[in-house]
Amino acid sequence: MxxxxxxxxxLSFGPVNKPILDNISLELEAGHFLGIVGPNGAGKSTxxxxxxxxxxxxxxxxxxxxxxxxxxxxxxxxxxxGFLHQLHDHAPRLPMRIRDVVAMGLADYAxxxxxxxxxxxxxEALKRVDMDHLANADFRQLSGxxxxxxxxxxxxxxxxxLLLLDEPSAALDSVRQEKLFQLLRKLCDDTGxxxxxxxxxxxxxxxxxxxxxxxxxxxxxxxxxGEDIPNNVWRAMYGxxxxxxxxxxxxxxxxxxxxxHAPDNQHE
Amino acid sequence: MHPTINMNDLIFEFLASPVMRExxxxxxxxxxxxxxxxxxxxxxxxxxxxxxxSHASLAGLGLAVTLSLxxxxxxxxxxxxxxxxxxxxxxxxxxxxxAGTGILFAGSMAxxxxxxxxxxxxxxxxxxxxxGNILTISPVDLKWLYLMSGLIPVLFFLAARAxxxxxFDAVTADAxxxxxxxxxxxxxxxxxxxxxxxVKLAGIVLTAGMMILPAACAWFWGRSLFSLWLLSVLxxxxxxxxxxxxxxxxxxxSGATVVLALCALFIISWSLNWGKSWATAYKG
Numbered sequence: 001m002x003x004x005x006x007x008x009x010x011l012s013f014g015p016v017n018k019p020i021l022d023n024i025s026l027e028l029e030a031g032h033f034l035g036i037v038g039p040n041g042a043g044k045s046t047x048x049x050x051x052x053x054x055x056x057x058x059x060x061x062x063x064x065x066x067x068x069x070x071x072x073x074x075x076x077x078x079x080x081x082g083f084l085h086q087l088h089d090h091a092p093r094l095p096m097r098i099r100d101v102v103a104m105g106l107a108d109y110a111x112x113x114x115x116x117x118x119x120x121x122x123x124e125a126l127k128r129v130d131m132d133h134l135a136n137a138d139f140r141q142l143s144g145x146x147x148x149x150x151x152x153x154x155x156x157x158x159x160x161x162l163l164l165l166d167e168p169s170a171a172l173d174s175v176r177q178e179k180l181f182q183l184l185r186k187l188c189d190d191t192g193x194x195x196x197x198x199x200x201x202x203x204x205x206x207x208x209x210x211x212x213x214x215x216x217x218x219x220x221x222x223x224x225x226g227e228d229i230p231n232n233v234w235r236a237m238y239g240x241x242x243x244x245x246x247x248x249x250x251x252x253x254x255x256x257x258x259x260x261h262a263p264d265n266q267h268e
Numbered sequence: 269m270h271p272t273i274n275m276n277d278l279i280f281e282f283l284a285s286p287v288m289r290e291x292x293x294x295x296x297x298x299x300x301x302x303x304x305x306x307x308x309x310x311x312x313x314x315x316x317x318x319x320x321x322s323h324a325s326l327a328g329l330g331l332a333v334t335l336s337l338x339x340x341x342x343x344x345x346x347x348x349x350x351x352x353x354x355x356x357x358x359x360x361x362x363x364x365x366x367a368g369t370g371i372l373f374a375g376s377m378a379x380x381x382x383x384x385x386x387x388x389x390x391x392x393x394x395x396x397x398x399x400g401n402i403l404t405i406s407p408v409d410l411k412w413l414y415l416m417s418g419l420i421p422v423l424f425f426l427a428a429r430a431x432x433x434x435x436f437d438a439v440t441a442d443a444x445x446x447x448x449x450x451x452x453x454x455x456x457x458x459x460x461x462x463x464x465x466x467v468k469l470a471g472i473v474l475t476a477g478m479m480i481l482p483a484a485c486a487w488f489w490g491r492s493l494f495s496l497w498l499l500s501v502l503x504x505x506x507x508x509x510x511x512x513x514x515x516x517x518x519x520x521x522s523g524a525t526v527v528l529a530l531c532a533l534f535i536i537s538w539s540l541n542w543g544k545s546w547a548t549a550y551k552g
Contacts, residue, residue, distance in 0.1 A: 053443065078443060079445050081443065081444075088437075095491050096491070104433045104437075105444070
């Protein structure tokens with residue numbers, strides 16, 4: 001049996017009487033593509049931040065690549081992780097070419113004597129997001145969607161074993177969204193990279209991911225491909241006021257033949 | 269004043285002057301070091317920090333005068349401590365960085381004024397401290413200056429990419445394994461060191477000009493960290509040489525003249541860039 005890429009056991013974060021994350025346990029194998037869905041304030045970004053070593057949990061245990069994530073091991077472990085968060089500067093000030101932005105994602109970028117600017121890895125990462133023709137363009141002049149793709153290339157350039165994405169499709173149009181999810185699926189299949197992606201729109205990701213975790217303070221359900229997510233899970237996550245509607249029955253969360261099911265506000 | 273003298277004679281006369289010949293190498297060294305750090309000051313939005321630390325260093329200079337300690341080393345230790353305090357206090361106590369800077373700036377300046385006012389006036393060149401005078405640099409100061417001018421570029425070279433990465437996106441830099449907090453402390457400490465290095469040329473009041481203007485001039489034209497650094501150094505050298513020549517010709521205070529020359533370069537750089545943008549938009 002191979003070592004899991006991520007193994008989270010009984011993780012909790014926040015005040016004891018009102019935890020943000022409560023008793024989370026999760027395991028991710030190499031090549032697995034996990035989507036995390038949940039309402040606003042459910043703790044999705046917090047969970048990603050904890051896995052990325054940015055926030056320490058109150059209790060519980062995290063193993064990355066078979067090694068315990070601690071203050072001392074984090075610097076080494078994080079070199080194998082790509083991270084794309086959602087707190088971006090919407091008016092970037094630094095004068096930088098796109099390839100410089102991508103170069104920042106290289107694991108040895110901060111080593112001053114390494115020549116990184118013409119690295120093949122940068123070209124390859126830019127090619128993956130269809131931006132190789134813009135390598136020398138000024139990052140400040142790009143649209144929001146193009147910047148997001150450049151940031152994704154920065155996360156990919158180090159060829160991470162684990163990619164953490166917090167709403168990566170937020171600034172992308174529907175065509176680019178679909179391309180992004182296809183790219184991630186391909187990377188998981190071809191390279192064995194694992195992905196944990198927070199998204200609001202389960203309909204958009206369900207045909208690409210291997211499983212979906214429904215998170216609202218705790219993991220209410222972890223549905224594998226082809227598995228139904230029961231109505232009571234949606235209601236537990238979003239409340240009783242939601243209206244559940246049917247869409248593509250092939251996706252995770254929608255049992256074939258049932259007149260339903262994905263809550264309206266999960267597409268927010 | 270020599271209003272009719274031609275430029276070649278003027279430069280020759282400037283270079284032939286023993287005082288200027290002595291002042292030029294340390295001034296150029298200061299120009300290179302401050303220009304390098306000014307890129308990071310701009311990138312990390314630390315302009316007010318440099319103002320705060322440079323003014324706070326008056327307390328260090330006051331302490332040195334009162335306790336008869338060596339001026340520059342004491343001021344250096346004080347400035348670095350103030351800069352590190354500014355890096356630490358806001359995070360721990362929920363005070364915004366500019367408020368923290370304002371508090372330490374005002375408190376240290378007040379302490380400095382009190383200490384210097386009680387010192388023997390013959391011991392203190394107050395005008396030199398406030399506005400700088402590279403022409404009166406002593407051999408001891410010179411050694412201290414060369415030592416720091418060696419240390420700062422080495423540390424800058426080692427940390428530049430990491431600092432740049434943090435300035436661009438601190439969260440991702442942290443998540444990629446960079447020791448962001450330690451690197452920030454190093455940056456603040458080095459800004460403190462550079463401020464003191466610059467005090468001899470531009471004085472406490474004008475140091476911020478040397479620490480901000482070179483990168484501000486380059487910001488319009490740079491397209492990468494390296495080009496920004498190179499342009500910043502070139503602007504700084506040009507401003508320093510022009511300022512010293514003006515200072516020599518018109519017998520103006522050297523620090524103020526250098527900062528004025530850099531201001532002039534900033535206005536030219538900004539105007540050219542504005543003209544270029546306008547022309548591009550007009551053609552488009």
